[in-house]
Amino acid sequence: MEKKMEVYLDNAATTKPNKEIKDIVNNSFDELYANPSSLHTLGVRVEREIKEVKKIILKDLSSSDGKMIFTSGGTESNNLAIKGAVNAYKRLGKHIITTEFEHKSILNTVGSLEDEGFKVTYIKPNSNGLIELNDIISAIQKDTILVSIMFVNNEIGTLQPIKEIGKYLSTLKNKPIFHVDGVQAFMKMKINVEELNIDLFSFSAHKIHALKGLGGLYVKKGIRIKPLMFGGQQENSLRPGTENTIGIFALKNAVLDFIKNRENYYNNVKELKRAFVNSITSELSDVYINGDFSKASPYIVNIAFVGVKGEVLLHYLEMKKIYVSTGSACNSKTKSFSYVLHAINVPDKLKEGSIRFSFSKFTTKNEIKYALDEIIFRVNEYRSMMKNGKK
Amino acid sequence: MYNLIMVRYSEIALKGKNRSFFEKILISNIKHSLKGLENYRVLKEHGRVYVEFEPKDYEEVIVRVKKIFGIVSLSPVVRVANDMDEIYKVSLIQAKKVLENNKYKTFKIEARRGNKSFEYKSPEIARMVGGYILSNIDELNVDVHNPDFSVNVEVRNSTYVFTEKIDCFGGMPYRSAGKAMLLLSGGIDSPVAGFLMGKRGLEIEAVHYHSYPFTSERAKEKVMDLAKILSKYFGRLRIHSINILEIQKQINENCPSEEMTILSRVFMMKLAEKLAEKNSCKALVTGESLGQVASQTIEGLNVTNSSVKLPVFRPLIAMDKIEIIRVAENIGSFETSILPFEDCCTVFLPDRVVTKPKLEKIERSLSLLDVEKLIDDALENIETQIFHPEDL
Numbered sequence: 123m124e125k126k127m128e129v130y131l132d133n134a135a136t137t138k139p140n141k142e143i144k145d146i147v148n149n150s151f152d153e154l155y156a157n158p159s160s161l162h163t164l165g166v167r168v169e170r171e172i173k174e175v176k177k178i179i180l181k182d183l184s185s186s187d188g189k190m191i192f193t194s195g196g197t198e199s200n201n202l203a204i205k206g207a208v209n210a211y212k213r214l215g216k217h218i219i220t221t222e223f224e225h226k227s228i229l230n231t232v233g234s235l236e237d238e239g240f241k242v243t244y245i246k247p248n249s250n251g252l253i254e255l256n257d258i259i260s261a262i263q264k265d266t267i268l269v270s271i272m273f274v275n276n277e278i279g280t281l282q283p284i285k286e287i288g289k290y291l292s293t294l295k296n297k298p299i300f301h302v303d304g305v306q307a308f309m310k311m312k313i314n315v316e317e318l319n320i321d322l323f324s325f326s327a328h329k330i331h332a333l334k335g336l337g338g339l340y341v342k343k344g345i346r347i348k349p350l351m352f353g354g355q356q357e358n359s360l361r362p363g364t365e366n367t368i369g370i371f372a373l374k375n376a377v378l379d380f381i382k383n384r385e386n387y388y389n390n391v392k393e394l395k396r397a398f399v400n401s402i403t404s405e406l407s408d409v410y411i412n413g414d415f416s417k418a419s420p421y422i423v424n425i426a427f428v429g430v431k432g433e434v435l436l437h438y439l440e441m442k443k444i445y446v447s448t449g450s451a452c453n454s455k456t457k458s459f460s461y462v463l464h465a466i467n468v469p470d471k472l473k474e475g476s477i478r479f480s481f482s483k484f485t486t487k488n489e490i491k492y493a494l495d496e497i498i499f500r501v502n503e504y505r506s507m508m509k510n511g512k513k
Numbered sequence: 514m515y516n517l518i519m520v521r522y523s524e525i526a527l528k529g530k531n532r533s534f535f536e537k538i539l540i541s542n543i544k545h546s547l548k549g550l551e552n553y554r555v556l557k558e559h560g561r562v563y564v565e566f567e568p569k570d571y572e573e574v575i576v577r578v579k580k581i582f583g584i585v586s587l588s589p590v591v592r593v594a595n596d597m598d599e600i601y602k603v604s605l606i607q608a609k610k611v612l613e614n615n616k617y618k619t620f621k622i623e624a625r626r627g628n629k630s631f632e633y634k635s636p637e638i639a640r641m642v643g644g645y646i647l648s649n650i651d652e653l654n655v656d657v658h659n660p661d662f663s664v665n666v667e668v669r670n671s672t673y674v675f676t677e678k679i680d681c682f683g684g685m686p687y688r689s690a691g692k693a694m695l696l697l698s699g700g701i702d703s704p705v706a707g708f709l710m711g712k713r714g715l716e717i718e719a720v721h722y723h724s725y726p727f728t729s730e731r732a733k734e735k736v737m738d739l740a741k742i743l744s745k746y747f748g749r750l751r752i753h754s755i756n757i758l759e760i761q762k763q764i765n766e767n768c769p770s771e772e773m774t775i776l777s778r779v780f781m782m783k784l785a786e787k788l789a790e791k792n793s794c795k796a797l798v799t800g801e802s803l804g805q806v807a808s809q810t811i812e813g814l815n816v817t818n819s820s821v822k823l824p825v826f827r828p829l830i831a832m833d834k835i836e837i838i839r840v841a842e843n844i845g846s847f848e849t850s851i852l853p854f855e856d857c858c859t860v861f862l863p864d865r866v867v868t869k870p871k872l873e874k875i876e877r878s879l880s881l882l883d884v885e886k887l888i889d890d891a892l893e894n895i896e897t898q899i900f901h902p903e904d905l
Contacts, residue, residue, distance in 0.1 A: 437726030507762060 196326035206347030215265025251413030279422025288319030336369030685714030702800030
């Protein structure tokens with residue numbers, strides 16, 4: 123590969139916004155700049171636009187009568203879902219169920235509730251990176267008011283059995299609220315909240331080629347939540363503050379694109395991931411996929427390179443304009459390994475060499491080929507260098 | 514609002530024939546620190562330096578001048594003519610100002626008559642001004658031994674009245690003692706070492722080693738941030754970055770693994786010396802502190818010492834970690850130093866390091882490497898930056 127290309131394989135962290143969004147942003151400078159709460163026509167037009175975006179999203183989630191609340195992002199959506207729900211239903215119980223490998227915006231939120239007297243059960247995933255329904259069943263108590271499980275794990279990409287969990291929860295007499303963190307799944311796969319019995323569903327705009335600073339929370343009809351902030355009447359007073367209108371217009375573009383091309387994107391990425399993993403596992407010895415490959419989102423794969431330090435490989439790749447992510451940073455004093463890999467019992471020597479590659483609709487075959495060559499070359503070089511070290 | 518501060522320096526005043534050399538540098542450093550402000554003047558008078566400025570810049574001037582080495586303390590002052598009525602008036606205003614913010618009960622007047630042609634002697638001035646304040650403010654008493662606050666009256670060519678004394682770093686004017694090369698890492702110690710030597714008047718230039726891509730861009734950023742913090746005190750700081758990955762690879766391949774750290778240090782010293790010679794530095798400065806880590810034993814220091822000819826200043830050699838941290842917090846480098854990005858590569862770190870390296874053994878290990886070539890190659894790709902306080 124002579125040509126210097128840039129290969130962005132950190133799409134689980136954030137994605138490159140769609141080009142069309144530049145024009146959309148321009149338009150909100152020129153025309154749609156008003157406050158949607160204003161009474162005049164300009165405001166009404168912006169408000170109408172926002173309503174339409176909500177409608178599109180709700181329809182895609184197959185909700186006939188649910189609510190859509192815009193927030194500042196995935197973190198706020200998760201905070202609002204969890205705190206909002208337990209504050210609304212704490213009379214009914216003080217027990218929460220979640221998992222050991224949720225995103226920090228879930229773990230630290232329920233952690234803060236533990237300080238307030240709530241009891242939390244953290245389900246341990248199995249070594250394939252999957253939560254087992256039986257563990258949820260045995261964790262349920264009479265006073266369980268909330269179950270929060272992610273759709274796709276952000277570090278290893280594994281798909282959790284949301285359907286089974288939702289189905290089981292719906293049979294309970296004291297049905298807990300079911301929250302799903304859908305940040306890595308939203309729009310990338312078709313999600314039917316009604317069918318999956320989801321009560322609350324979080325998502326984020328910048329993971330699907332829209333802009334940072336906007337997220338959302340789907341709230342099923344009849345489910346009550348308490349606001350985290352107080353102010354005006356926006357979002358039924360559940361999330362006051364002037365709406366991030368530019369972010370919402372940008373999200374519309376990203377959402378429509380996925381609705382139209384979801385299958386295509388999915389199949390392309392799936393093929394890319396398969397080729398990528400095949401290549402790595404056949405060209406290199408001592409590599410392991412973290413999490414069950416067959417039950418994972420095609421957009422994310424996490425690979426352990428034995429004997430390699432993840433962060434060093436990351437920096438070598440960045441020199442070649444290949445951008446990836448690792449959950450373990452080099453640090454002599456504290457072994458800072460990924461808690462997700464820890465939760466699924468990945469041995470230490472694998473943890474420190476684990477890299478997350480996350481793809482997007484923009485990723486091409488050529489990029490993957492270029493990245494593969496570089497990865498294989500560097501891993502081999504690194505391993506031989508470490509072997510030559512005098513012991 | 515003040516428009517004048519009085520600057521005191523102590524150690525410079527003890528200098529004999531060279532005194533004016535030091536004073537000149539101090540004044541030039543003060544002027545340099547005030548760059549960018551309007552209408553300021555720096556004047557010298559009787560072993561004091563006065564800085565005049567626009568009242569609106571008062572706080573900024575204090576912040577900047579406070580950091581200058583060689584200054585023991587400073588006071589915001591009001592200048593009046595050598596006339597008792599004037600002195601009465603302004604002393605009363607100053608006393609009232611102090612009482613606005615404090616519930617003080619007692620005070621005293623400290624009078625100094627530097628100007629012997631003035632008609633009253635110091636004790637008389639103190640008595641008269643004290644009496645005037647007493648008769649104008651109820652509820653206030655004189656206590657000459659343990660007053661809540663003092664009003665100072667210094668009679669020179671003009672009279673200066675002040676109530677506040679802001680302590681500064683002391684030391685010697687920066688750049689009054691030649692130049693040295695500081696080995697700056699991302700740790701807690703080396704910025705403190707640089708600060709302390711700068712405070713003795715040494716001009717500091719810095720060198721930093723990294724092993725990118727085995728260490729991250731952020732680790733380098735962190736060191737650059739530390740350099741910017743130091744530049745607040747020095748006025749400017751030139752820093753060189755050198756990649757020593759190739760050297761570490763060679764050590765890793767050819768030498769016993771437990772000597773990795775000490776051998777890397779030998780190279781760091783040798784590289785620093787080369788750079789020092791190129792940049793007319795007459796000493797090296799390190800943050801080594803006896804016994805702090807495995808390579809900072811007396812045997813380790815022997816090895817690093819004998820790898821260079823230049824004198825090596827180690828201002829922290831006898832300091833405890835706690836003392837070092839206190840200085841780091843004081844100069845504002847601590848927060849940055851404890852960020853979790855490492856600038857020395859952990860990849861090559863063996864489980865066991867040699868704590869009492871023998872010189873001849875280390876020399877034998879070095880003989881396995883082409884030291885000259887490794888050093889020259891490392892110096893090929895040197896990056897140099899200059900930071901100023903405004904870069905922070």
